[in-house]
Amino acid sequence: MENPLREGLVTRHAAEPCVVVIFGATGDLTRRKLVPALCNLAHEGQLPAGFAVVGFARRPKSNAEFRAELLDGVKKFSRFNPINPAVWDSFAQGIFYHQAEFSDATGYDRLNQFLRQLDKDRGTAGNRLFYLATAPPDFTTIIRQLGAHGLGRGTASRIIVEKPFGRSLATAHELNTELATVFDENQVYRIDHYLGKETVQNILALRFANEIFEPLWNQKYIDHVQITVSESLGVETRGSYYEKSGALRDMVQNHMMQLLALVGMEPPAGLAANDIRDEKVKVLRSIRPIEPGHISQSSVRGQYAAGSLAGKAVVGYHEELNVAPDSRTETFVALKLFIDNWRWASVPFYLRHGKRLPKQTAEIAIQFKAPPAVLFAAETTAPVQPNVLVLRIQPDEGIAIRMNAKVPGTALHIEPVKMDFRYGGSFGARSPEAYERLLHDALAGDATLFTRSDEVEASWRLMDAVLTGWQTAGRPAAYEAGTWGPPEADAFIAKDGRTWRRP
Amino acid sequence: MATSIETFTAGTETAVDVAEVERQLRDLWKLASKDVHQRITRACLFNLIAYVETIADRDCVTAIISEVTSRHPCRAMVLLAQPELPRDEIAASITAHCHLAGGGGRQVCCEQISIHASGQRVADLPGAVLPLLESDLPAVLWWSGNFLDRLDLFRRLRSVTDRLIFDTSSWPPPVNLRQLASELPAPSQFSDLSWTRLALWQQLVAEAFDEPHCAAALPRLSEVEVIHGGGPGATLRAQLLGGWVAAQLGWSAAETQARLRLSCREDRDATTVGVMALTLRGPDFEVRVYKNHGEHTASVVVNVPDACGLPRKRAFAPDDVAALLGQELDRTPTPAVYRRALLQAGN
Numbered sequence: 001m002e003n004p005l006r007e008g009l010v011t012r013h014a015a016e017p018c019v020v021v022i023f024g025a026t027g028d029l030t031r032r033k034l035v036p037a038l039c040n041l042a043h044e045g046q047l048p049a050g051f052a053v054v055g056f057a058r059r060p061k062s063n064a065e066f067r068a069e070l071l072d073g074v075k076k077f078s079r080f081n082p083i084n085p086a087v088w089d090s091f092a093q094g095i096f097y098h099q100a101e102f103s104d105a106t107g108y109d110r111l112n113q114f115l116r117q118l119d120k121d122r123g124t125a126g127n128r129l130f131y132l133a134t135a136p137p138d139f140t141t142i143i144r145q146l147g148a149h150g151l152g153r154g155t156a157s158r159i160i161v162e163k164p165f166g167r168s169l170a171t172a173h174e175l176n177t178e179l180a181t182v183f184d185e186n187q188v189y190r191i192d193h194y195l196g197k198e199t200v201q202n203i204l205a206l207r208f209a210n211e212i213f214e215p216l217w218n219q220k221y222i223d224h225v226q227i228t229v230s231e232s233l234g235v236e237t238r239g240s241y242y243e244k245s246g247a248l249r250d251m252v253q254n255h256m257m258q259l260l261a262l263v264g265m266e267p268p269a270g271l272a273a274n275d276i277r278d279e280k281v282k283v284l285r286s287i288r289p290i291e292p293g294h295i296s297q298s299s300v301r302g303q304y305a306a307g308s309l310a311g312k313a314v315v316g317y318h319e320e321l322n323v324a325p326d327s328r329t330e331t332f333v334a335l336k337l338f339i340d341n342w343r344w345a346s347v348p349f350y351l352r353h354g355k356r357l358p359k360q361t362a363e364i365a366i367q368f369k370a371p372p373a374v375l376f377a378a379e380t381t382a383p384v385q386p387n388v389l390v391l392r393i394q395p396d397e398g399i400a401i402r403m404n405a406k407v408p409g410t411a412l413h414i415e416p417v418k419m420d421f422r423y424g425g426s427f428g429a430r431s432p433e434a435y436e437r438l439l440h441d442a443l444a445g446d447a448t449l450f451t452r453s454d455e456v457e458a459s460w461r462l463m464d465a466v467l468t469g470w471q472t473a474g475r476p477a478a479y480e481a482g483t484w485g486p487p488e489a490d491a492f493i494a495k496d497g498r499t500w501r502r503p
Numbered sequence: 504m505a506t507s508i509e510t511f512t513a514g515t516e517t518a519v520d521v522a523e524v525e526r527q528l529r530d531l532w533k534l535a536s537k538d539v540h541q542r543i544t545r546a547c548l549f550n551l552i553a554y555v556e557t558i559a560d561r562d563c564v565t566a567i568i569s570e571v572t573s574r575h576p577c578r579a580m581v582l583l584a585q586p587e588l589p590r591d592e593i594a595a596s597i598t599a600h601c602h603l604a605g606g607g608g609r610q611v612c613c614e615q616i617s618i619h620a621s622g623q624r625v626a627d628l629p630g631a632v633l634p635l636l637e638s639d640l641p642a643v644l645w646w647s648g649n650f651l652d653r654l655d656l657f658r659r660l661r662s663v664t665d666r667l668i669f670d671t672s673s674w675p676p677p678v679n680l681r682q683l684a685s686e687l688p689a690p691s692q693f694s695d696l697s698w699t700r701l702a703l704w705q706q707l708v709a710e711a712f713d714e715p716h717c718a719a720a721l722p723r724l725s726e727v728e729v730i731h732g733g734g735p736g737a738t739l740r741a742q743l744l745g746g747w748v749a750a751q752l753g754w755s756a757a758e759t760q761a762r763l764r765l766s767c768r769e770d771r772d773a774t775t776v777g778v779m780a781l782t783l784r785g786p787d788f789e790v791r792v793y794k795n796h797g798e799h800t801a802s803v804v805v806n807v808p809d810a811c812g813l814p815r816k817r818a819f820a821p822d823d824v825a826a827l828l829g830q831e832l833d834r835t836p837t838p839a840v841y842r843r844a845l846l847q848a849g850n
């Protein structure tokens with residue numbers, strides 16, 4: 001029934017009363033991201049009255065201890081600082097701790113009983129959102145237990161699965177199959193926090209709410225696209241995880257392929273979840289697979305050696321904690337991909353990601369073709385530069401356009417100038433955190449910003465081919481920490497007569 | 504150029520000829536862009552024209568603009584109109600509001616143009632404003648005081664702007680609600696900050712009726728009671744809140760008169776800024792929203808058969824004028840809802 005009192009109100013429709021059950025509730029993700037995001041939603045009045053959080057973890061802990069730990073995290077990581085005590089008190093009354101092993105069936109029996117009690121006490125009416133914030137090896141155990149205890153298909157439950165979603169096409173498919181035995185696809189929310197970023201969502205607005213860009217968004221006018229996600233940090237304390245993952249699995253397969261899909265997709269039929277996801281899948285399926293025999297023409301991988309960053313000496317990857325001295329894990333990857341469809345035929349998409357690069361940045365650069373050199377060639381000394389449209393995702397989120405202008409004077413001297421729009425300068429309002437947006441959407445049953453099983457598998461299919469090619473391609477090229485990657489990466493793009501941007 | 508960049512960006516007013524404002528600003532921003540030490544970026548998303556009638560109000564509005572521009576960069580014009588003064592004069596001054604943005608000492612700055620007109624020259628204000636509007640950007644008129652008292656000037660300034668912001672809380676009673684509604688014709692865009700102060704009340708009531716059992720009870724609503732304090736604008740705000748419920752439920756004037764009750768209570772709670780409680784009743788249910796004594800919070804208690812009866816408490820957003828203005832600039836106004844509430848309140 002339509003609520004007439006909703007007309008014109010600023011905040012979104014509050015989700016139905018719901019219990020969020022977080023598996024891995026004592027982990028960093030819960031403390032730093034999930035609960036601060038939920039508390040932010042409470043602050044903004046976007047949680048229903050009966051909302052509850054149940055933390056499921058192995059360590060013994062009382063409700064009071066759990067709430068105190070979470071409050072500490074909220075104080076540090078919430079964007080509402082200081083947190084309003086009235087909001088916290090009201091929110092904390094709905095937080096509970098449930099101690100059990102993930103594989104212990106009796107723990108799920110007790111969970112089931114407790115959830116039924118919450119249904120009575122808080123009016124949650126069987127509406128549950130399970131959040132897998134554990135290490136990936138626990139995913140299958142938890143999914144099976146949920147299924148065995150009647151908490152999956154046929155109920156009002158949904159499940160959020162954190163990354164990494166598999167480590168190959170086979171393992172991703174296996175996980176999808178496990179999920180499909182317990183949940184329907186519309187109950188599954190695979191989270192990619194990049195999609196919760198305001199600037200990533202803005203890609204669709206920029207493309208489809210501005211008539212000036214879309215007519216140029218094709219192979220006729222665009223020379224190539226560069227997507228760069230660089231990190232100045234090394235692997236820090238995550239050496240053992242990174243050894244199994246590497247740059248391709250950690251960043252390219254999920255976040256960067258999502259960026260590519262959003263840049264490359266056709267206008268969707270609507271803004272419903274499947275309208276957008278259908279178009280993204282089409283792009284991923286249209287990407288030309290990299291043949292293992294052509295791996296060196298389509299990719300470069302690197303590994304950082306010792307160097308210096310921001311005036312400080314840093315160790316090489318091999319010297320990092322929990323990294324094998326002879327590790328071949330890549331910390332840098334550059335790919336050249338082609339989307340074989342009408343819009344993008346023969347336009348290369350260069351993807352570049354690495355650790356220990358000079359700075360932390362994420363951007364998408366659309367480089368347009370150079371104008372014909374007939375008009376100004378005789379009058380100017382340097383060739384006219386092509387236009388570039390840059391979508392900066394982080395930091396300093398914004399959009400810049402490089403265009404050409406005549407330098408004032410009697411001579412015809414043309415120089416590139418930059419028009420720069422910065423979110424921070426124009427919209428002072430602080431954006432909601434990515435997890436805030438995504439959790440709210442999952443609570444409200446909106447899967448638009450979550451990845452679908454076929455999307456994940458389409459992306460893994462492409463990455464598997466790269467990983468297979470690398471198996472016989474020797475060691476990753478070394479690069480000095482604090483540089484923009486190995487010299488091989490420069491040569492890789494230079495072969496095409498292009499250069500990497502300096503973000 | 505007598506004004507230094509440091510003086511300009513430090514917020515000090517510099518007198519300039521009205522006809523020279525644009526050129527002076529252009530020169531100053533040009534100099535600022537070359538100042539490698541200050542790292543200044545000029546930002547402007549809209550024109551904000553603030554109208555005041557006293558020097559004290561002008562200073563107050565300037566302080567508010569300084570705060571608001573940190574989130575809403577704009578070209579601000581403060582118009583001080585004093586028609587009762589004997590001398591016919593018009594004068595201008597310029598200054599900037601700068602805010603640190605991000606790291607590295609970078610500052611984002613906006614300019615403020617102040618125009619003071621007295622005597623007969625007050626009539627020249629619209630003509631002074633028009634050439635100073637930044638092209639292709641929306642213009643917001645923020646009228647401090649009751650514009651029904653200055654209808655001629657108000658209409659002329661309103662006609663060159665895209666949106667109006669005013670605050671009926673500061674209007675001395677009684678307010679002619681029908682005349683007010685007639686000055687806000689559709690499809691004009693406007694916001695009343697007194698209405699903005701009701702946002703949490705409206706939000707809590709709407710949220711309560713999102714719940715399916717409550718939504719089903721809504722057609723049985725037979726009585727609305729608003730209790731308010733005696734502060735500035737409190738009665739009008741209570742009228743607007745009651746009028747809003749009546750209008751959204753499509754009540755006729757007679758139904759509103761029969762079902763809506765407003766009562767004033769003595770209130771010693773310094774944190775109350777108007778409405779104290781709103782109760783919606785039907786034959787078998789009650790939803791009550793009330794301000795908690797001594798706190799900047801409101802609670803909602805739902806007593807509807809089968810609905811979740813857990814009380815909920817929420818904090819009011821800051822309600823100083825700078826915060827309210829910022830909230831309004833953040834969102835698209837809903838003039839149709841306000842207008843309907845106003846007309847019902849007039850009943």
